[in-house]
Amino acid sequence: MDWQAIWLSVSLAAIVSTILLIVSLPLAYWLTFSRNRWTFLVEAVVSLPLVLPPTVLGFYVLLAIGSRSAIGQLWMAWTGHGLAFTFEALIVASVLYSLPFAVQPVAASFAQVDATLREASSTLGASRMRTFLRVTLPLSVEGVIAGLVLSFAHTVGEFGVVLMVGGNLPGVTRTVSIAIYDHVQALQYREANQTALVLLVFSFLVLVAVYGLRRKPWAMAPMA
Amino acid sequence: MLSVTLGKRLSPQFALDVAFTATPGITILFGASGSGKTTVLRAVAGLTRPDTGRIGVGDRTLFDAATGIDVPVERRRVGYVFQQLALFPHMSIADNIAYGLCSLPADERRARVSAIAESFRITGVLDHRPGQTSGGERQRAALARALVTEPSLLLLDEPLSALDRPIQSRIIEDLRRWNETHRIPVLYVTHGHREVFALGERVIVLEDGHVVATGSPHEVLDQPGRESLANLAGFENVFEGTVIERRTAAGTMQCRIGVDHAELEVPLSSAGVGSQVRIAIRAGDILVANQEPRGVSARNILRGRLVEVRREGATMIASIEAGQVFAVHLTPGGFESLGLAVGAPLWLIIKTYSCRLVAG
Numbered sequence: 001m002d003w004q005a006i007w008l009s010v011s012l013a014a015i016v017s018t019i020l021l022i023v024s025l026p027l028a029y030w031l032t033f034s035r036n037r038w039t040f041l042v043e044a045v046v047s048l049p050l051v052l053p054p055t056v057l058g059f060y061v062l063l064a065i066g067s068r069s070a071i072g073q074l075w076m077a078w079t080g081h082g083l084a085f086t087f088e089a090l091i092v093a094s095v096l097y098s099l100p101f102a103v104q105p106v107a108a109s110f111a112q113v114d115a116t117l118r119e120a121s122s123t124l125g126a127s128r129m130r131t132f133l134r135v136t137l138p139l140s141v142e143g144v145i146a147g148l149v150l151s152f153a154h155t156v157g158e159f160g161v162v163l164m165v166g167g168n169l170p171g172v173t174r175t176v177s178i179a180i181y182d183h184v185q186a187l188q189y190r191e192a193n194q195t196a197l198v199l200l201v202f203s204f205l206v207l208v209a210v211y212g213l214r215r216k217p218w219a220m221a222p223m224a
Numbered sequence: 225m226l227s228v229t230l231g232k233r234l235s236p237q238f239a240l241d242v243a244f245t246a247t248p249g250i251t252i253l254f255g256a257s258g259s260g261k262t263t264v265l266r267a268v269a270g271l272t273r274p275d276t277g278r279i280g281v282g283d284r285t286l287f288d289a290a291t292g293i294d295v296p297v298e299r300r301r302v303g304y305v306f307q308q309l310a311l312f313p314h315m316s317i318a319d320n321i322a323y324g325l326c327s328l329p330a331d332e333r334r335a336r337v338s339a340i341a342e343s344f345r346i347t348g349v350l351d352h353r354p355g356q357t358s359g360g361e362r363q364r365a366a367l368a369r370a371l372v373t374e375p376s377l378l379l380l381d382e383p384l385s386a387l388d389r390p391i392q393s394r395i396i397e398d399l400r401r402w403n404e405t406h407r408i409p410v411l412y413v414t415h416g417h418r419e420v421f422a423l424g425e426r427v428i429v430l431e432d433g434h435v436v437a438t439g440s441p442h443e444v445l446d447q448p449g450r451e452s453l454a455n456l457a458g459f460e461n462v463f464e465g466t467v468i469e470r471r472t473a474a475g476t477m478q479c480r481i482g483v484d485h486a487e488l489e490v491p492l493s494s495a496g497v498g499s500q501v502r503i504a505i506r507a508g509d510i511l512v513a514n515q516e517p518r519g520v521s522a523r524n525i526l527r528g529r530l531v532e533v534r535r536e537g538a539t540m541i542a543s544i545e546a547g548q549v550f551a552v553h554l555t556p557g558g559f560e561s562l563g564l565a566v567g568a569p570l571w572l573i574i575k576t577y578s579c580r581l582v583a584g
């Protein structure tokens with residue numbers, strides 16, 4: 001069993017989904033409630049990774065963080081080594097790649113919170129921030145957890161982007177899906193099978209958790 | 225005192241244009257659905273921005289299109305009870321009520337919540353979620369949540385429309401009692417005339433986005449100047465009639481209604497013989513007899529026949545054909561004592577002054 005690769009994937013996914021949680025709350029809030037007429041453009045950009053081939057996304061990320069790019073040079077000046085083919089590069093690429101999986105469920109659950117509840121909150125003297133923290137967010141917990149779980153699982157399972165941006169360095173950028181690929185290439189089907197089974201069981205459990213959560217905790221309470 | 229002048233175009237066909245003041249006490253905003261009542265409330269609360277006008281409470285200006293003042297909702301100190309109540313489903317009733325008190329220390333917050341829960345009789349459900357309480361309790365909780373913040377103005381959007389009448393009147397009593405000790409202006413939106421009589425010190429009638437009448441409930445609703453208002457004010461019967469004779473000395477005139485030459489004596493107006501009038505009669509103002517009545521002072525006795533009867537709460541609503549189809553309200557006991565079956569002949573007795581003339 002390839003514990004090193006599994007551990008790498010899990011820590012990558014944990015870091016990525018934490019970052020996505022922080023990023024997706026304000027982004028989803030803006031997409032849901034902004035009256036700006038250009039929100040649809042941002043929505044399209046956020047959703048691009050859903051339709052883009054991972055290699056295309058990975059290619060552009062590689063260009064953006066390469067040693068000749070501004071970001072790459074800035075990173076070089078700061079840390080003393082290049083950004084491409086590092087664990088940090090994997091984080092950057094994975095955050096972009098899994099962004100729609102975090103933002104979409106969160107935005108959808110914000111949108112289904114009854115608007116009169118938010119209005120009631122403001123007539124009771126609550127600022128927008130307080131309304132968000134006390135009303136909108138607690139009533140969207142389901143969507144936030146779904147976003148978190150989906151971005152975690154999606155990061156664990158990604159392959160193309162990782163290969164493009166991170167390469168295949170054991171302990172640094174060699175994630176589970178790449179380890180499986182390697183095993184198959186080396187005709188080590190037993191090892192490939194074990195690791196694949198771990199991923200399969202994990203993915204199934206994640207989906208069970210997400211669909212289980214769909215049962216609304218406050219279904220007893222009429223929204224009226 | 226609340227003073228409101230506002231204009232807002234809501235669609236190419238509908239523009240709101242109202243001006244009124246409301247003194248401390250309960251003022252009813254009365255009108256059919258679509259007349260603009262809720263939009264007025266929302267504008268006062270700051271949830272909808274008017275195009276023009278000014279909204280002020282006491283010496284505070286909440287909105288002024290001319291100077292660009294538009295105080296945000298959360299700083300208007302306006303209590304608002306929504307038609308759907310909008311209790312937070314994920315909080316207990318106690319937390320719902322305490323929601324607007326976050327600036328107070330915890331022990332004072334608790335004291336205020338239990339005091340208001342006491343006066344609105346919901347102490348027993350404070351730990352429950354809204355979903356675990358009855359409609360009446362949710363209603364009281366929503367009122368308590370808005371009032372506990374001691375707003376300078378209270379706005380109620382048809383808060384009782386979903387409740388049974390006995391529960392309605394008990395909540396109305398609680399609200400009146402509260403308002404006696406807290407003299408703030410209360411704007412109460414409704415389209416039910418029962419609530420108007422039970423609550424109102426003053427009624428403002430809205431129609432198509434305009435104020436069409438203002439006064440005490442009896443002034444406005446007992447003398448409906450317009451047919452639309454007559455319908456709303458509980459004049460279930462509105463008929464077209466033709467003046468056939470004027471009796472100036474008696475102060476009455478005779479009108480023909482409907483096809484079967486049914487006639488009604490109504491109060492005298494300036495309408496000449498041959499002109500068309502509209503006559504409004506409350507369903508509760510009509511008496512029913514199962515044999516031809518004699519020796520009655522009422523001038524209008526119409527022979528008719530029972531078409532249909534149905535029960536609504538404690539009221540029997542009978543449709544009686546007598547030249548026109550009259551709606552008549554009876555008590556179940558009264559209906560039973562008549563021993564009527566559908567199709568049975570009967571007589572309607574209507575006093576001259578129960579017939580009100582209204583404009584179209």
